[in-house]
Amino acid sequence: MRDILVGVSGASGMPLAASLLQHLRSIPRVRTHCIVSAGAVGVLREECGVGPEYLTALADVSWQADDLGAGPSSGSWWRRESCPAAMLVVPCSMGTLGALASGATHNLVQRAADVALKEHLPLVLVTRESPLSAIHLRNMLTLREAGAVIMPFSPGFYLRPRSLDEMLSQTCGRIFDQIGLPHALGRWPDRKCDAL
Numbered sequence: 001m002r003d004i005l006v007g008v009s010g011a012s013g014m015p016l017a018a019s020l021l022q023h024l025r026s027i028p029r030v031r032t033h034c035i036v037s038a039g040a041v042g043v044l045r046e047e048c049g050v051g052p053e054y055l056t057a058l059a060d061v062s063w064q065a066d067d068l069g070a071g072p073s074s075g076s077w078w079r080r081e082s083c084p085a086a087m088l089v090v091p092c093s094m095g096t097l098g099a100l101a102s103g104a105t106h107n108l109v110q111r112a113a114d115v116a117l118k119e120h121l122p123l124v125l126v127t128r129e130s131p132l133s134a135i136h137l138r139n140m141l142t143l144r145e146a147g148a149v150i151m152p153f154s155p156g157f158y159l160r161p162r163s164l165d166e167m168l169s170q171t172c173g174r175i176f177d178q179i180g181l182p183h184a185l186g187r188w189p190d191r192k193c194d195a196l
């Protein structure tokens with residue numbers, strides 16, 4: 001069994017977080033954990049008109065973002081299975097990025113990601129902001145150098161998505177590639193459709 005933590009922070013992109021959790025459910029021997037930050041709760045309401053349970057219901061386990069004593073706050077929790085856990089922060093706000101780059105973490109999304117970094121475990125940050133300031137760019141470089149994968153939400157069109165759902169699914173496939181999760185969500189050059 002592999003634990004995959006999905007940290008949802010307050011950037012735009014809640015439909016991507018939902019799509020990711022849905023696809024994770026179909027992967028065998030994966031246990032999904034979801035942490036929704038207070039910032040994400042506000043964005044979720046704006047973008048989808050729903051509360052955090054919309055996302056937490058898609059996960060096997062949900063954790064409260066203000067519970068800094070929860071399992072994922074501790075390095076030993078991450079290594080309790082033979083295959084250590086991995087974390088995806090989807091979407092990753094510039095606020096959470098900055099907290100991680102400074103090491104001063106304030107909620108469980110940030111603390112868990114900080115633990116992944118210090119334990120040299122897989123951490124993928126699907127950032128969402130545009131344009132990017134010099135501070136954002138420096139924070140990204142700091143975190144890349146510390147071992148995180150920085151993966152701006154940046155869908156490719158070469159797989160010819162026919163819908164938003166398909167575009168989100170293809171992005172999920174690219175995220176799964178980063179942590180070695182099997183999927184059939186499309187890879188160049190195997191397009192799902194040849195004509196639009």
Ligand SMILES: Cc1cc2nc3c(=O)[nH]c(=O)nc-3n(C[C@H](O)[C@H](O)[C@H](O)COP(=O)(O)O)c2cc1C
Nearest residue numbers: 009010011012037039040046093094095096128129
């Ligand atoms: C509707 C909405 C959309 C937002 N989109 C973004 C975004 O795309 N990127 C970002 O960095 N912050 C965005 N913000 C601001 C963050 O939500 C805010 O900085 C928040 O404090 C981040 O909290 P967190 O990082 O603890 O989750 C948005 C806020 C709202 C209300």
